[in-house]
Amino acid sequence: MANGLDDVVAAETVLSDVDGLGGRLTIRGHSLPELAGRWSYAQVVQLLLDGFFDDLPGDVELAARLGQARSEVFERLRPMLPSLLSVDIYSAMRAGMALLPDGETLADALRLIAAPAVLTPALLRLRRGEQPLAPDARADHAGDMLRMLNGTVASPALTKALDTYLVTVCDHGLNASTFATRVVASTQAGLTSAVLAGLGALKGPLHGGAPGPVIEMLDAIAAHGDAASWLRDEIVHGERIMGFGHRIYRVRDPRADVLKAVVRQLGGEGDTGNRLAFAEKVEQAALDVLRAAKPERSIQTNVEFYTALLLEAAGFPTDAFSNVFAAGRAAGWVAHAREQQTTGRLIRPQSRYVGPMPDLVA
Numbered sequence: 629m630a631n632g633l634d635d636v637v638a639a640e641t642v643l644s645d646v647d648g649l650g651g652r653l654t655i656r657g658h659s660l661p662e663l664a665g666r667w668s669y670a671q672v673v674q675l676l677l678d679g680f681f682d683d684l685p686g687d688v689e690l691a692a693r694l695g696q697a698r699s700e701v702f703e704r705l706r707p708m709l710p711s712l713l714s715v716d717i718y719s720a721m722r723a724g725m726a727l728l729p730d731g732e733t734l735a736d737a738l739r740l741i742a743a744p745a746v747l748t749p750a751l752l753r754l755r756r757g758e759q760p761l762a763p764d765a766r767a768d769h770a771g772d773m774l775r776m777l778n779g780t781v782a783s784p785a786l787t788k789a790l791d792t793y794l795v796t797v798c799d800h801g802l803n804a805s806t807f808a809t810r811v812v813a814s815t816q817a818g819l820t821s822a823v824l825a826g827l828g829a830l831k832g833p834l835h836g837g838a839p840g841p842v843i844e845m846l847d848a849i850a851a852h853g854d855a856a857s858w859l860r861d862e863i864v865h866g867e868r869i870m871g872f873g874h875r876i877y878r879v880r881d882p883r884a885d886v887l888k889a890v891v892r893q894l895g896g897e898g899d900t901g902n903r904l905a906f907a908e909k910v911e912q913a914a915l916d917v918l919r920a921a922k923p924e925r926s927i928q929t930n931v932e933f934y935t936a937l938l939l940e941a942a943g944f945p946t947d948a949f950s951n952v953f954a955a956g957r958a959a960g961w962v963a964h965a966r967e968q969q970t971t972g973r974l975i976r977p978q979s980r981y982v983g984p985m986p987d988l989v990a
C-alpha cells in the first residue's frame with residue numbers, strides 16, 4: 629500500500645498532465661510556456677471548462693460573464709464580510725465562498741472561480757480599515773483584482789504578471805486539493821461543496837500554504853546573514869525548506885521558471901530586483917544543502933518559491949498568498965469536479981484495518 633497514494637492513478641482526465649521526469653506541464657493539449665504570458669486567465673478558464681457546460685460561450689463573452697460573476701459575488705457577500713474577519717484571511721475567504729449556492733450551472737461555476745479574486749481584496753481592505761471596492765465587470769480579471777486591492781489601476785506590467793500567475797497555477801493534475809475536490813464532486817454534493825474541499829486541502833504548507841513561509845524564510849536568512857548555515861540548521865532540526873521539493877517533479881518545476889521570468893521582468897533596479905537577486909542566491913544555497921542532505925532524492929525548486937516573490941511584488945500580504953493561489957486554481961477545481969461527475973462513479977477506496985479485533989465469544 630502506498631502511504632501517500634504515490635503513483636496511484638485515481639482518475640482519467642483530459643484537463644492536465646504533469647510530466648515529473650521531463651519537467652513539463654500540459655493543459656488541455658497546450659504546454660505551459662504556450663499559455664503563460666500569452667493567454668489571459670479568462671481564455672484559460674474557457675479552455676478548462678470547454679465541454680463541461682452546454683451553454684459555455686466563446687472566450688470574449690466568457691470574459692464578460694466572469695466580470696459579471698465578480699459583481700454578483702460582491703453584491704451577494706458584501707454585507708457579510710465584516711463578520712468573517714475574526715479568522716485568518718484564507719479562512720475568511722473560504723467562509724464567504726461557503727455562502728455561495730451549491731449549484732451546477734455555468735453561473736454557479738463562474739461565481740466560484742471569481743470569488744477568491746473578489747473576496748481577497750475586499751477582506752484585506754476591511755482588515756486595514758478601508759471600504760471594499762466594487763468590481764468593474766468590464767475590466768480584465770487580474771487587473772480588477774489589483775485595483776480592488778490597491779484602489780488604483782495597476783500598471784500593465786503588474787496586471788500581466790498577475791494574469792500570468794493565475795494561468796500558471798490554473799490546473800496541475802491530481803494534486804491534493806484537486807483530488808479532494810473530485811472526491812466531494814463524486815458524491816454529487818454540488819460545485820460549492822467540491823471547491824470548498826479543494827480550498828481546505830490547498831491551505832496546508834505542504835501544498836498551497838508554502839509561499840508565505842518562503843518570504844519568512846528569506847527574511848530570516850537576510851537577518852542571519854549566512855544562507856547555507858541557516859538552511860543546514862533547518863534540515864538538522866527536521867524542518868522542510870519551503871519552496872523546494874515535489875511529489876511528482878524529479879526535475880525543476882516548470883512553473884518556477886515561468887514565474888521567475890515574470891519576477892525578473894517586474895524587477896529592474898528596484899526592491900523587486902534586489903529581492904530577486906537575493907532569492908536566487910538563497911535558491912542556489914538551498915539546492916546545494918538539499919543535495920548534500922538528501923543525495924538519494926532529487927529535490928528541486930517548486931512553484932511556490934517564485935510565487936512568493938511575485939505576489940509580494942504585487943502588493944499582497946504574505947498571509948493572503950494562498951488566497952491568490954486559490955484565485956487561479958479555482959478554474960481547475962471546477963473543471964475537475966465536472967469531469968468527475970461525468971463518470972457517475974462515487975470515489976470510495978478501501979482502508980486496511982490494523983487495529984485490534986473484538987474478543988470472539990464462543
Ligand code: ACO
Nearest residue numbers: 833834835836838868869870871872873874875925930932
Ligand atoms: N526540505 C527538506 N526535505 C525535504 C523537502 C524539503 N523541501 N522536500 C522533501 N524532503 C525530504 C523529506 O523530508 C523526505 O525525506 P526522508 O525520506 O529522509 O524522510 C523526502 O525528501 C521525501 O521526498 P519526496 O517523496 O520527494 O517528497 P514528498 O512527496 O514526501 O513531499 C512536498 C513533497 C510535501 C512538496 C515536500 O517536498 C515539501 O514538504 N516541500 C516543502 C513545502 C512546499 O514547498 N510545498 C509546496 C509544494 S508545491 C505545491 O503544492 C503547489
